[in-house]
Amino acid sequence: MEFWFARSVRMAFTLFVVVTLTFVVLRTSYDPVVAMLGPDATNREIELFRVRWNLDKSLIEQYITYVGNALRGDFGNSFQDGRPVFEVIAERFPFTLWLGGVSYLFAIAVGVPAGIIAALYRGSIFDRAIMVVSVVGFALPNFFLGILMILLFALVWQVLPSSGASSWAHVIMPAFALGLTLAGILARFTRSAMLEVLSKTYMLAAEAKGIAPARRAIFHALPNAALSVVTIMGLILGNLVAGTVVVETVFAWPGIGRLLISAISSKDLAVVQALVFVIAAAMVVINLAVDLSYRLLDPRTRKSS
Amino acid sequence: MTQAHAQRADPLPDTKTPLLRWEGLSVPLPTGADRPFAVEGLSLELNRNEVLCLVGESGSGKSVTALATMGLLKGEMSRTAGAIHFGGQDLTSLTPDARRTLTGAQLSMVFQEPIASLNPFYTAGAQVSETIRTHSAASKAEVYDKVLSLFDEVRLPNPAQIYRAYPHELSGGQCQRVMIASALALDPAVLIADEPTTALDVTTQAQILNLMLALRDNHETGILFITHDFGVVSEIADRVAVMRHGELVEVGLREQILTDPQHEYTKALLAAVPKLAPRAARPVTGDPVLEVGGLSKTYRSGGFLSRSRREVKAVTDANLDIRRGETLGVVGESGSGKTTLSQCIIRMVEPSEGQVQIAGQDFLALHGADLRAARRRVQIIFQDPYTSLDPRQKIGDAIAEGPVIHGTSVGEATQLSHDLLAAVGLDPSAAERYPHEFSGGQRQRICIARALALQPDLLIADESVSALDVSVQAQILKLLSDIQEERGFAMLFVTHDLRVASQVCDRICVMQQGRIVETGAPDQLFANAQQDYTRTLLAAVPGATRVFG
Numbered sequence: 001m002e003f004w005f006a007r008s009v010r011m012a013f014t015l016f017v018v019v020t021l022t023f024v025v026l027r028t029s030y031d032p033v034v035a036m037l038g039p040d041a042t043n044r045e046i047e048l049f050r051v052r053w054n055l056d057k058s059l060i061e062q063y064i065t066y067v068g069n070a071l072r073g074d075f076g077n078s079f080q081d082g083r084p085v086f087e088v089i090a091e092r093f094p095f096t097l098w099l100g101g102v103s104y105l106f107a108i109a110v111g112v113p114a115g116i117i118a119a120l121y122r123g124s125i126f127d128r129a130i131m132v133v134s135v136v137g138f139a140l141p142n143f144f145l146g147i148l149m150i151l152l153f154a155l156v157w158q159v160l161p162s163s164g165a166s167s168w169a170h171v172i173m174p175a176f177a178l179g180l181t182l183a184g185i186l187a188r189f190t191r192s193a194m195l196e197v198l199s200k201t202y203m204l205a206a207e208a209k210g211i212a213p214a215r216r217a218i219f220h221a222l223p224n225a226a227l228s229v230v231t232i233m234g235l236i237l238g239n240l241v242a243g244t245v246v247v248e249t250v251f252a253w254p255g256i257g258r259l260l261i262s263a264i265s266s267k268d269l270a271v272v273q274a275l276v277f278v279i280a281a282a283m284v285v286i287n288l289a290v291d292l293s294y295r296l297l298d299p300r301t302r303k304s305s
Numbered sequence: 306m307t308q309a310h311a312q313r314a315d316p317l318p319d320t321k322t323p324l325l326r327w328e329g330l331s332v333p334l335p336t337g338a339d340r341p342f343a344v345e346g347l348s349l350e351l352n353r354n355e356v357l358c359l360v361g362e363s364g365s366g367k368s369v370t371a372l373a374t375m376g377l378l379k380g381e382m383s384r385t386a387g388a389i390h391f392g393g394q395d396l397t398s399l400t401p402d403a404r405r406t407l408t409g410a411q412l413s414m415v416f417q418e419p420i421a422s423l424n425p426f427y428t429a430g431a432q433v434s435e436t437i438r439t440h441s442a443a444s445k446a447e448v449y450d451k452v453l454s455l456f457d458e459v460r461l462p463n464p465a466q467i468y469r470a471y472p473h474e475l476s477g478g479q480c481q482r483v484m485i486a487s488a489l490a491l492d493p494a495v496l497i498a499d500e501p502t503t504a505l506d507v508t509t510q511a512q513i514l515n516l517m518l519a520l521r522d523n524h525e526t527g528i529l530f531i532t533h534d535f536g537v538v539s540e541i542a543d544r545v546a547v548m549r550h551g552e553l554v555e556v557g558l559r560e561q562i563l564t565d566p567q568h569e570y571t572k573a574l575l576a577a578v579p580k581l582a583p584r585a586a587r588p589v590t591g592d593p594v595l596e597v598g599g600l601s602k603t604y605r606s607g608g609f610l611s612r613s614r615r616e617v618k619a620v621t622d623a624n625l626d627i628r629r630g631e632t633l634g635v636v637g638e639s640g641s642g643k644t645t646l647s648q649c650i651i652r653m654v655e656p657s658e659g660q661v662q663i664a665g666q667d668f669l670a671l672h673g674a675d676l677r678a679a680r681r682r683v684q685i686i687f688q689d690p691y692t693s694l695d696p697r698q699k700i701g702d703a704i705a706e707g708p709v710i711h712g713t714s715v716g717e718a719t720q721l722s723h724d725l726l727a728a729v730g731l732d733p734s735a736a737e738r739y740p741h742e743f744s745g746g747q748r749q750r751i752c753i754a755r756a757l758a759l760q761p762d763l764l765i766a767d768e769s770v771s772a773l774d775v776s777v778q779a780q781i782l783k784l785l786s787d788i789q790e791e792r793g794f795a796m797l798f799v800t801h802d803l804r805v806a807s808q809v810c811d812r813i814c815v816m817q818q819g820r821i822v823e824t825g826a827p828d829q830l831f832a833n834a835q836q837d838y839t840r841t842l843l844a845a846v847p848g849a850t851r852v853f854g
């Protein structure tokens with residue numbers, strides 16, 4: 001109970017800081033009126049726009065209204081088409097979840113086993129090959145990888161669609177472009193976590209008990225290495241969010257990453273604010289999930305009493 | 306073989322055949338090591354119902370012999386030559402699968418660091434069960450009962466509770482009992498114990514040694530007991546094998562090795578064992594350097610947003626004083642608060658209450674620049690010489706750094722570092738070299754030189770010789786006492802080793818659960834301890850009644 005209470009307070013505080021920061025930064029760096037109405041707008045038009053969107057009030061008043069509305073779940077309306085922000089985000093969100101989920105699963109399914117194998121066969125050709133590929137994976141910018149793939153698979157060989165999100169075939173290239181970097185990072189961290197665990201005395205003790213190598217790797221080394229791997233799995237979700245912005249733009253994927261870019265370029269403050277909030281909330285929830293999995297994985301944090 | 310036995314009238318025919326026989330065992334070291342072989346041409350026998358102690362200093366090849374016997378060596382080192390005969394087979398010629406059926410079942414092993422040898426992810430019970438399930442097809446209930454009876458046999462209190470406990474919930478001694486239970490699970494013929502009590506307190510060590518002897522008697526186990534401690538040897542060994550630089554130098558019955566060693570090396574090793582020869586306090590007339598009054602340290606956990614607050618009293622109401630030229634020992638078991646006490650004195654840890662006067666100055670009242678200036682009066686030498694030197698700093702710079710910070714010119718400090726290196730028995734040219742080029746003993750000399758560079762009034766030695774081999778330990782202790790004689794600093798000597806304390810200290814404080822329970826000159830303390838705890842501690846010193854060398 002105490003854990004949940006402390007966590008909830010901290011999560012709420014984090015989100016409050018995010019809301020405040022984005023509000024201050026966005027309101028002080030842009031005048032949305034000029035951006036929305038263009039240089040040719042008359043004073044009368046500008047005045048009406050300000051009143052309509054509460055932009056005539058002081059910044060403090062605007063902030064209080066905004067936070068008050070946000071607490072009731074109302075993040076305002078899009079400056080562009082006047083629809084509630086969450087409606088705009090809600091129609092894009094499933095696409096990002098789809099792309100992100102597939103890339104994330106791909107990264108885990110490829111990165112973690114590759115790291116484990118590299119560690120178990122340390123110094124072998126296997127190990128070196130996996131490490132080279134992982135370096136390439138996270139050294140290649142994903143937009144470059146994306147464009148390269150579009151060139152080869154969509155233009156030259158014409159086997160995959162280059163843009164859009166209307167079938168599973170569409171998700172292959174963006175998910176790969178997004179997931180390869182993450183898989184590379186995961187593979188390296190998994191490898192070093194495994195190597196550290198493999199050098200522990202309890203691994204030698206397990207060998208001295210006569211336990212077979214495969215069982216030692218899976219039941220003795222892996223659970224202990226999992227702790228650091230899970231931490232990285234949480235951290236790379238941050239990269240994933242950043243990556244979706246780029247990859248969605250390259251592949252014209254209708255997700256929130258692309259929405260964020262278009263909202264920023266059209267100075268649609270309400271949408272940008274709400275998107276930052278949604279992304280922050282997602283990160284906070286992910287962090288909570290990581291912490292909860294620690295409690296499952298590590299008996300030392302399970303019983304704190 | 307069977308026939309030959311049948312013809313004999315011997316009631317225990319097997320005792321005539323060695324249980325385990327090493328025949329010309331050699332273990333290569335990776336290229337680039339300081340010698341070609343970790344173990345070279347080892348021929349030795351281990352009998353049933355026998356404790357064979359394998360002794361030698363670090364790097365003598367004791368542990369490598371154990372690992373080779375268990376088949377746990379990796380890489381180049383696994384390419385052993387020679388044979389290890391067990392049960393009519395040569396272990397080194399078995400396939401990995403065939404060997405694994407013996408490892409953990411017929412041959413089992415206990416390691417030096419009990420807590421680190423248990424997997425933190427599983428309960429103690431699960432880890433012992435696993436050993437049984439790996440080598441037998443017993444049912445779950447049978448395995449559970451077996452584990453409980455093993456825990457009972459290794460004298461763990463409340464076996465059912467220990468079964469469900471995770472390693473971090475157990476003490477070092479309990480973890481070692483769990484490891485021994487696991488090693489015994491399948492009633493092995495051979496038990497290899499690699500320094501199994503080195504990481505434990507003396508009282509716990511005494512219990513584990515008794516347990517080992519009971520195993521030998523009850524199960525006729527052949528025990529290969531690796532140790533560097535002749536006190537332990539004198540308590541537990543039937544026979545003793547002495548190794549040096551990977552070679553066997555001498556093997557014989559315990560009494561023969563301890564009282565009439567043949568080889569020069571064995572003689573030197575025995576001579577270096579610290580005598581439990583409590584000395585009298587030297588007449589000390591110097592000014593008081595350190596006065597500690599009512600010092601306490603309480604750790605509080607929990608706090609903001611947490612309702613469970615806990616207090617741990619690490620040190621309670623400690624009073625002590627040391628005069629110039631005097632050595633005060635602080636002894637006690639792990640967790641007794643001796644390190645916290647020494648760290649409070651130099652304010653590496655802030656004491657909760659009490660007074661600390663160093664050379665007449667109220668040390669606890671100092672802040673900022675004054676505190677930094679006063680710190681030069683107190684220097685500390687740590688336990689582990691391998692981690693207490695910056696690997697990327699030249700020795701000379703490490704020694705000169707302190708004086709330079711406190712205002713000495715670089716030229717003078719460099720000269721000082723050369724003088725100090727000479728004073729601690731190293732060549733001044735060492736100043737240009739890096740820590741990895743030195744052995745553990747040499748590094749501890751460097752640490753001493755570094756501490757002396759600031760001409761401290763008080764030197765704190767926190768287990769400073771505990772990680773060293775006995776021969777090196779003896780040299781470092783002599784060095785410390787010579788330099789103290791010459792420079793007259795006061796020394797606070799923190800140790801768990803009562804032999805060492807009895808030799809070097811003028812007075813000894815015995816700590817138990819954060820309190821100083823008794824203080825006295827070694828000769829008085831050893832002859833006439835006032836507290837039960839002190840007597841227990843003294844009685845647990847291995848080989849207490851024996852004089853070595």
